[in-house]
Amino acid sequence: MIRLHSVSKRYPGGQSALSDVSFDVSRGQFVILTGASGAGKTTLLRLLYREELPSSGQVLVAGRNVGALPARKVPFLRRNIGVVFQNFRLIDRKTVFENIAYLPRLLGHDGARQKRLAVEALRRVGLAHRLQAFPWQLSGGEQQRVAIARALINDPELLLADEPTGNLDPDLARQIVLLLLDCQRRGTTVVMATHDRELIRRIGQRVLTLDRGRLAQDETLPPGDLPASGVAPEVAPE
């Protein structure tokens, strides 16, 4: 699903964010990306959905060389990738529905279809009843769940989540992780960036550790207690 071959990224201005990173992720895997602040986690995710281009090396997603993709083909790539950003990026003056129906609208689906997809995605995160709320009327955990619903609305093959549990209390963090594990169970490949070591231990999946832009470790942890516990009752389908 993902193949990085000797990827380096240097931002204009000289900062080297990634150096010679290579790894493969197979379809349906759940991979945790970790490392200290500034290690390159967000940069690596950005390369995967082509918000940034590699300075050298190759980034392949579902067989496509993402770095070499002509700009007009980028929307096709993004159609198959759901992204949960580090800071949610919800638009405050738009309702939950308007925030998450952006992609179906872009794809030209009619109003009824947009609504159906939005309700379905919100149901998966336990928030179908908040369709008409504004982000500022929601708690941090609810906003994060809306951001996940937005990423899921197109049923992506690949889900990228950048610190999806940052700033959430441990119980909400657990719920978010259960949601992501549920996506994996449905066949989605999931890459989640986090520096929460306790959470990583409880998830117990494959962990890629970045250290100042280099891939320092690629290990598979023994199963944690979270995957076994199933979907959190708070976000069970309504």
Ligand SMILES: Nc1ncnc2c1ncn2[C@@H]1O[C@H](COP(=O)(O)OP(=O)(O)OP(=O)(O)O)[C@@H](O)[C@H]1O
């Ligand atoms: N747009 C940019 N322009 C220049 N340098 C950048 C840019 N974005 C990130 N960097 C630099 O690249 C390096 C990696 O940053 P990145 O955001 O990928 O780290 P991170 O692992 O996601 O950190 P955090 O845990 O704080 O989110 C850092 O040194 C950062 O300062």
Ligand SMILES: [Mg+2]
């Ligand atoms: Mg980051």
